[in-house]
Every structure is written in structure tokens, then in C-alpha cells.
Amino acid sequence: MNALNIQQGASSHSAYDLRDPNSQVExxxxxxxxxxxxxxxxxxxxxxxxxxxxxxxxxxxxxxxxxxxxxxxxxxxxxxxxxxxxxxxxxxxxxxxxxxxxLTVEGASVERELGLFKVCGQGDKRVEALRIAEIFRANVVDSTLESFVFELVGTPSKLDAFADLMRPLGLKELARTGVAAIARGV
Amino acid sequence: MSRTMTGARMVVEALRDQGVDTVFGYPGGAVLPIYDELFQQNDITHVLVRHEQGAVHMAEGYARSTGKPGVVLVTSGPGATNAVTGLTDALMDSIPIIVLSGQVPTFLIGTDGFQEADTVGITRPCTKHNWLVRDTAKLSETIHKAFHVATSGRPGPVLVDIPKDVQFAEDEYRGLKQIEPARYQPARKGDVTAITQLAELIEKAERPILYTGGGVINSGPGASQLLRELADATNIPVTSTLMGLGAYPASGRNWIGMLGMHGLYEANLAMHDCDLMINIGARFDDRITGRVADFSPGSIKAHIDIDPSSINKVIHVDIAITGDVGHVLEDLLKIWKSRGRKTNSAAIGKWWEKIEGWKSKNCLAYKNSDTIIKPQYALQRLQALTADRDRYVTTEVGQHQMWAAQFLHFNEPNRWMTSGGLGTMGYGLPASVGVQMAHRDSLVINVAGEASWLMNMQEMGTAVQFRLPVKQFILNNERLGMVRQWQQLLHGERYSQSWSDSLPDFVKLAEAFGCKGAQVQDPKDLDDAIRQMIEYDGPFILDVLVEKHENCFPMIPSGKPHNEMLLGDASTEGAIQGAGAALV
Structure with missing residues (x-):
């Protein structure tokens, strides 16, 4: 019958009709x-x-x-x-x-997460950790002779990348806030 | 007049403002102040139950037969936990229930006090919403809000947990006019563009079907009237879920019977072969769809539902209309009429011929007997002997429930109360008590199986105490019939724990409760026994000894599509295999 040529799965209920509703892709x-x-x-x-x-x-x-x-x-x-x-x-x-x-479908949005990274070490590793932290624009919020706590704000992938680099340099502890996000524009 | 009063008095005052005439409950330490207030007034009748689960099912029976919310009052701890099954039942079937529970005083909360339970925590997933009231100043408003939430949008159960010190403390009572309008306001009107699309489809459809559900009944009597008007004006066949029976009359011209796992052959085949399926207030439950991948493969599907989460949950639909069934049907009829009341009548005529062909299979046929009462026969006789009355029917859960849905006919909404979603054994007896409280002079029958009935049989005491002439029509096969049927079809006839041993003598049990009972086992005596049950002025237990190994057909085996229905014992060999066996 389908005289109206309604697309299978299209519905006014859905905010975005064009995606395949039966897709198994996560x-x-x-x-x-x-x-x-x-x-x-x-x-x-x-x-x-x-x-x-x-x-x-x-x-x-x-x-x-x-x-x-x-x-x-x-x-x-x-x-x-x-x-x-x-x-x-x-x-x-x-x-x-x-x-x-x-936020993923309602237009562009900004996502940020804050992470606190405790990195312990001495000598070269400690210097290297500090150097990478500068590249990532992380702040040092606590320091002892054997450790730093870095504070880093960014997208989750930026925090992932920073953690990966810090791991061989003595990353002992990591606390992440989870994502806060907001739509761009007015 | 001062409106300062104790929290306990506020509870009674708020119930009165809400027009509540009946409360089902059971007292205990944490609700004593409220019971003290109930004692000192005469507007609200309190029905003393025998178990809190019974109270909630009674409130469900009351709500479903009146369209008004049912109210329950229980104490803290075990009082509240006993209400959980009823709350879950009401959530699954969208029944508006307000449960007021006592709680230990606020300063004892969290100390594992006597009869303390985390009631809002326990009931959070089985209520539409719940509240713990820590301040008497907020109590009256919260109760009014609870009524609003329970009855707005898709109805459901709510719970208000009231600590004992909050009941004792005094504050200002706020009536209905003094509270702020609730923020919770689900939309009732459907999208006109989508409704117009549906009207266009109705004009062209060759094999349309109206698949109706409990949403029609929940929407109120007006929705049932509009459904009748739509069906009669368009000549579209009507089928219904278990929950929706009575919205369209069984005596109506377009009625083709209940659909689903134990629905009628013609209804299921029509669902499978239709080209336009209009779902009105039903939710594509797994009892209805069978194997989802093969569900009505060639049809355009439209879905009218007040709950957006019901849409596209199980079956993806082509036209989604979120709104109240009554409002949407009104708009649909208006639009369809204004466009010229067109249908593809020639094609629909052919569609009816096809349906008549399926009907001629006579799918409810069974082999009757002169010596043993067949359960189907018992229900046919019950139907014949009560057809001329305004009759309310509740059921327990199992084979008898399905047979009752197949063989009893409902011509009006709110006459059929059964646990559909949760499938709660023990529902029917207390529900019948709740229905009878609301309809003192009507005939109220609980169609039961002996095993289900025993689960809440203590409520016969409530029926006797309140002189409620509920009729307990027990189809006694000394088996857990549906379990036994599945074991026969699915588990190599190994009947594990599916028989009822050491059953009580139901006639003596009736006497012990102070009511009347009778037993019948010869088909010749059945009519007289049913008449005796109906005519007796008081609660009555009729123990109908029926065929022990009767199976309920037709049946769509789990994991099968609609067009692979089993019609009788001959076709059951190897019916359920592989993945289907894992389904329930």
C-alpha cells in the first residue's frame, strides 16, 4: 500500500529521522x-x-x-x-x-573534564613529567620532593593522552570528574 | 477557621479534599496517629485487609472499575515491603494508586530502628514516583502532588512515606486551591500532522486493523465511545490486548477477539497480514508480538500512546502519535470526517471475507465431556448465566485467566480486572473485594485457579467482614495449569512441582470464613451451582472440579510468529525448540 511513501522507521517522535533506527552500531x-x-x-x-x-x-x-x-x-x-x-x-x-x-545531536557542544594526576618519581623522570605537563598546560597544584599533583582540564581524550604519557613517568593515582558539557552559541 | 493541624489530620483532610471515599489498609506502630484521625471521622471508609499485598490489589480493583485512584494506608517496614508486589503490578498495568506508608520518626531514620525499612529506596523502581516527607509543612502539598502524578499522563502507583514525628507535628494545611500548579504536565494532545497522516492512511488502507489496549480504558469512557465510533464508521476490524477488553464491545460488529499468545486465531492472523496497524494505547508487549523479527511484516504501523517511552521501544513504528487516546481519537475522527469520511470499502470488504475464513476455523473449539467439567465449558456457562447482568470480573493468573479472556464477553470498559503485565498470582480475590467496595450492588466474580487463589485467600475474611458478596469461581484442576502445560510442551512432560497437593476443602474453608461454599464436579450440576453462587446473598466460593490436564489453546509458542499458531493438542509435538525455549 505505502502510497504515502513513508520511510520505515521515520517518525515525528524522533528528533532525527534520517538515521537508521535498526542500526546495530553503538x-x-x-x-x-x-x-x-x-x-x-x-x-x-x-x-x-x-x-x-x-x-x-x-x-x-x-x-x-x-x-x-x-x-x-x-x-x-x-x-x-x-x-x-x-x-x-x-x-x-x-x-x-x-x-x-x-548534546551529541543538537548541534555543536563543548565537553570538558578535570583530572588530578599524582606522579611520583625523582631525577630525569620528574623533570620529564614537568616538561610534558607544561606542553599539556597542566597546573601543578601540589608538590613534594618525590611527587607532583597535576591538574588538567580538557576533553576526555586529552586527559587519556596525558595519563598515557604519565604512566611510565610514575603515575600513581588518578582522579577524574567525568564530563561536563554545554551547547555552543546562544 | 484555623488550618493549623497535625500531620495525621492533614492526611485525612487531604484525602477528603481529593474526594476519597475508601481507603484499604492495615494499622501498625508508625501509622497510629493517622488511624487515630480515621477513627474520628465518617467520610472515609477504611477497609481492614488481612495482608498489605491484598490492600494494594483491592485498591487496583477499585481504581480499574471506577477510573478513580485507589488509596492504600500501611505501616512502616513489613507493611511497606508487603505492598511492593502490588505496586509493581500497578506500575506494569498503569493503574493509579496512592500508597501512604508510615515511617519511623525522622530522628531514627538510618539507625535500623524497629520496623524501619528504606521504603522510598525499595519502592523507587516500582512506583511512578515516591516521596519521603520530612517536614509537616510540606505534607499536604505532597499528598496532593501524589494524586496529580498518579492520575496524570500514563497513570501509575505512587507512594508517600510519612515519618511518625511528621504525623504528630502541627503546621498549616494547604488545600487544593493553595498549592502551586504542578510542574509535571504530560502533553495530552497529539501532533496534528501525524494524525492527518494516519487519516490519509485510513482512507487508502486495504487491510487495516485497530489494535487496542489498556490505554483506551485508562483514557476514560469517552475514549471507548470514540473507539466505537471510529471502528463502526470505518468498518475496520478491532482486536484488543488482555488489558483492553471491553473498550470495544465483544458484541460489536467489528470485534474479532483478543490477540496475543492465547488470543484468537483470526485476530493474530489479521495482525500478521494487515497492511495498516493502528495501535491505540497498547505497548507491543512480548505476549503480543511473538518473534519480533516476524511481527506483522507487511504493515505500516501507527502508534498512539501517552507515554513517549512506549513508542519505538519494541517495534519501530512509521507514525508515532504521543498523546491521550481520547484526545487523539477525537482529532482523528474530526480530521477523517472533514476529509470526506473516505475508506477503501471494497478492499476492506475483501479483508473481512478473509477474516471470516479464519474465523471459520473455530479456534476456541474443545472436546467437551459428559462426565468431567471442562474449564472452557465452565466459563461458557458462566458467560451464558451472567450475560444479562452488569457484571465485573477479576481473575488470578494462569490458564483460567486466558480461558476467561477467551470465553467471557465484555461490552463495557472497566468491567475486567486482571493482572496483565506482572502476572501476579493472588491478584484476583483481593481485586474482587476492591471492585465490590466500589460497586456494592453489582455482580463481582473472581475467576480463579485453586493455586493462585490460595496465595491471598486470607482476604475472604475482609469480604465477610464488609459483607461484600464476591463470587469466587475456582476452576480447580489440582495443578498449576499453565506451568504444567509448559512442562508438557517444553520440558519433556516432567511435571516438576506443578501440582497442588494437600488442598483445603474449599466448602469447609468457606464455612470457616463465615461465608458459603459449594463444590461441583458433574457437568449436569454446573448450571445449578452457578445459579446458586450468583443468587446467594453474600460471599461465595464455588469449587469447580475440572479436567486436570486440559491445555489452553490457541497458543503462539514462544519465539514463533503469529502465523505459526498451535490450535490444539495434535499440533504440539516439538512446538517449542531452540531459542524459543529460553523465552517465557
Missing amino acids: ERHTLAVLVENEPGVLARVIGLFSGRGYNIDSLTVAEVDHTGHQSRITMVTSGTPAVIEQIKAQLGRIVPVHEVHD
Whole structure:
């Protein structure tokens, strides 16, 4: 019948109709979820992911509007297009969730993560660590005669690269905040 | 008038403001202040249950038969944990329920106090939303919010956990007019462009089908009326899920019966062969789709649902309309009429011929007997002897449930209450009590299996105490019939633990509860026994001894598509193999 020539899987529900909804290719998406800052809201979001078997690659949360009782959760998740759509729909039906934005498809966005790297060593290795830190524009936020703590802000891949270089130079401990992200422009 | 009062009084005041007439509950230490307030008023009837699970199922029965939310009051700890099955059941079937639970005082929370449980933590995944109220000033508003959330959008259960010190403390009561409008406001209207597309498809479709579900009933009686108007005006055949029975009348011209795993042959084949599937308030459950890859391969699919997460969850659809069924059907009819009320009537006529051909298979046929009551026969007689009444039916879960869905006919919405999504054995008896509380003069029958019925049989005490003439129609095969059927088809006839041993004498049990019972085992006596059950002025248990090894057909074996249905015992050899065996 298909007289209207409706594409299989196209729907007004979907924000982007052109992707193949049945694709089995896993995609990485960064979601910004604005939530009512009330007890248990983070547990609801995390419980949704564990209960329905979705992935969380990283998650950050903090209050962003004190008077409006609003917190922002930035999460990086991965899944097939159908799973990503389902994640967004499921997040949207949590009562204290106000808005769900898929930064990966809603235009250009900026992603940043902060990492603290404890690098221990002496002699050449210590000098080399300091030199590489300068190249990466990392700050030294703590120093002893045997160690540095570097602070580095950047994309997750920049932090990955820095960690890879620091590992042979005595990287002992690493703390990462997870991704915070925001859309470019107004 | 001062509106300062204790938290406990606020609870009663808020329930009254919400128009609540009935609360199902069970007292305990952490809710004593609220029970004290209930004692001192006469507007709200409290139904004392025998187990908190029963309270939630009663509230579900009340809600589903009235369209109003059901209210439950339980104590902390075990009171709340006993409510969990009912909450999950209500979540799966989208039933609006408000559970108020007591909690240990705020200063004891986290100390493993007596009867303390992390109730909001435990019930978070089985409620639509829940709240722990730590401040009496917020209590009345939270309860009003709870009613709003439970009944707005896709309905569901909510829970408000109220620590005992919050119940004792005093603060200002805020009525419905004094609270801020809720931020939670799901959209009700569907997208007009998509609805117009659907109207265009209806004009051209050669083999259309309306696949309706519980969403039609949840949307209210107006939605059922609009569905009838749409079906009758377009001559499109109507099938329904287990949850949607009664939205379109079984006596209606376009009714082709329930679909799904134990649905009718003609309904399933029509789903498989249609060219336009219009899903109205159903959710492509696995009991409906069978093997997803082979589900209705040649059709354009439209889906009307108030919950955006239901759309494209299991089956990818071509037209998605997010909105309330009633609103969307109203717009759809308006648009379709304004475009000239066109259908492809010649093609639909041929489509009906094909469906009539499938109907002639008579898929519900079974071999009757003069000596043993067949469960299908028992339900046919129950249907015949109650057809002229405004009758409400609840069920337990298993073979009897499927037979009841096949053989009982529902012509109005809100008359059929069954645990569809969760499949909760023990649902039917308490649900029948809840229905009867709302409809004191109507005939309320629980079609049960003996094993399910025993799971919440303590609620007969509630029925007797409140003089609720619920009829317990137990199809007793001394088996866990559906489990036994699967073991026969799937597990080499090794009947592991699927029989009911040491059953009580149901007639004596009825007497022990202070009601009446009877047993029937000769098909000749069945009609009289059913009449006796109906006419008895009080709760009644009818123990119908039925064929022990009857299988429920038709059946789509798990992992098979719709067009590979089993129609009877002859076709079951090796029916479920390989990957299908892993499915439930």
C-alpha cells in the first residue's frame, strides 16, 4: 500500500529521522539532564540505567540553580540508536526530570573534564613529567620532593593522552570528574 | 477557621479534599496517629485487609472499575515491603494508586530502628514516583502532588512515606486551591500532522486493523465511545490486548477477539497480514508480538500512546502519535470526517471475507465431556448465566485467566480486572473485594485457579467482614495449569512441582470464613451451582472440579510468529525448540 511513501522507521517522535533506527552500531552520546534538585533524583536516574541495562560511561552532577532548585546531570552513554532514543524517553518520564538534551545531536557542544594526576618519581623522570605537563598546560597544584599533583582540564581524550604519557613517568593515582558539557552559541 | 493541624489530620483532610471515599489498609506502630484521625471521622471508609499485598490489589480493583485512584494506608517496614508486589503490578498495568506508608520518626531514620525499612529506596523502581516527607509543612502539598502524578499522563502507583514525628507535628494545611500548579504536565494532545497522516492512511488502507489496549480504558469512557465510533464508521476490524477488553464491545460488529499468545486465531492472523496497524494505547508487549523479527511484516504501523517511552521501544513504528487516546481519537475522527469520511470499502470488504475464513476455523473449539467439567465449558456457562447482568470480573493468573479472556464477553470498559503485565498470582480475590467496595450492588466474580487463589485467600475474611458478596469461581484442576502445560510442551512432560497437593476443602474453608461454599464436579450440576453462587446473598466460593490436564489453546509458542499458531493438542509435538525455549 505505502502510497504515502513513508520511510520505515521515520517518525515525528524522533528528533532525527534520517538515521537508521535498526542500526546495530553503538554510538556515544552526551546527554544533559536538568532535574529538580530533590532527594533521590540521582538514584532514580542511575536506577533507570541499571534496571534497564543501559551503559553509563561517565556522569557528573551538581546544582546549577539554587533558587530554582535545579541540578544538571551530564552523562555520557553508549548504545545503538534505538537504545539511545529509549534512554532519552525513559529519562523524560522520570517525574523530577525537567529537560533532556542530547548534546551529541543538537548541534555543536563543548565537553570538558578535570583530572588530578599524582606522579611520583625523582631525577630525569620528574623533570620529564614537568616538561610534558607544561606542553599539556597542566597546573601543578601540589608538590613534594618525590611527587607532583597535576591538574588538567580538557576533553576526555586529552586527559587519556596525558595519563598515557604519565604512566611510565610514575603515575600513581588518578582522579577524574567525568564530563561536563554545554551547547555552543546562544 | 484555623488550618493549623497535625500531620495525621492533614492526611485525612487531604484525602477528603481529593474526594476519597475508601481507603484499604492495615494499622501498625508508625501509622497510629493517622488511624487515630480515621477513627474520628465518617467520610472515609477504611477497609481492614488481612495482608498489605491484598490492600494494594483491592485498591487496583477499585481504581480499574471506577477510573478513580485507589488509596492504600500501611505501616512502616513489613507493611511497606508487603505492598511492593502490588505496586509493581500497578506500575506494569498503569493503574493509579496512592500508597501512604508510615515511617519511623525522622530522628531514627538510618539507625535500623524497629520496623524501619528504606521504603522510598525499595519502592523507587516500582512506583511512578515516591516521596519521603520530612517536614509537616510540606505534607499536604505532597499528598496532593501524589494524586496529580498518579492520575496524570500514563497513570501509575505512587507512594508517600510519612515519618511518625511528621504525623504528630502541627503546621498549616494547604488545600487544593493553595498549592502551586504542578510542574509535571504530560502533553495530552497529539501532533496534528501525524494524525492527518494516519487519516490519509485510513482512507487508502486495504487491510487495516485497530489494535487496542489498556490505554483506551485508562483514557476514560469517552475514549471507548470514540473507539466505537471510529471502528463502526470505518468498518475496520478491532482486536484488543488482555488489558483492553471491553473498550470495544465483544458484541460489536467489528470485534474479532483478543490477540496475543492465547488470543484468537483470526485476530493474530489479521495482525500478521494487515497492511495498516493502528495501535491505540497498547505497548507491543512480548505476549503480543511473538518473534519480533516476524511481527506483522507487511504493515505500516501507527502508534498512539501517552507515554513517549512506549513508542519505538519494541517495534519501530512509521507514525508515532504521543498523546491521550481520547484526545487523539477525537482529532482523528474530526480530521477523517472533514476529509470526506473516505475508506477503501471494497478492499476492506475483501479483508473481512478473509477474516471470516479464519474465523471459520473455530479456534476456541474443545472436546467437551459428559462426565468431567471442562474449564472452557465452565466459563461458557458462566458467560451464558451472567450475560444479562452488569457484571465485573477479576481473575488470578494462569490458564483460567486466558480461558476467561477467551470465553467471557465484555461490552463495557472497566468491567475486567486482571493482572496483565506482572502476572501476579493472588491478584484476583483481593481485586474482587476492591471492585465490590466500589460497586456494592453489582455482580463481582473472581475467576480463579485453586493455586493462585490460595496465595491471598486470607482476604475472604475482609469480604465477610464488609459483607461484600464476591463470587469466587475456582476452576480447580489440582495443578498449576499453565506451568504444567509448559512442562508438557517444553520440558519433556516432567511435571516438576506443578501440582497442588494437600488442598483445603474449599466448602469447609468457606464455612470457616463465615461465608458459603459449594463444590461441583458433574457437568449436569454446573448450571445449578452457578445459579446458586450468583443468587446467594453474600460471599461465595464455588469449587469447580475440572479436567486436570486440559491445555489452553490457541497458543503462539514462544519465539514463533503469529502465523505459526498451535490450535490444539495434535499440533504440539516439538512446538517449542531452540531459542524459543529460553523465552517465557
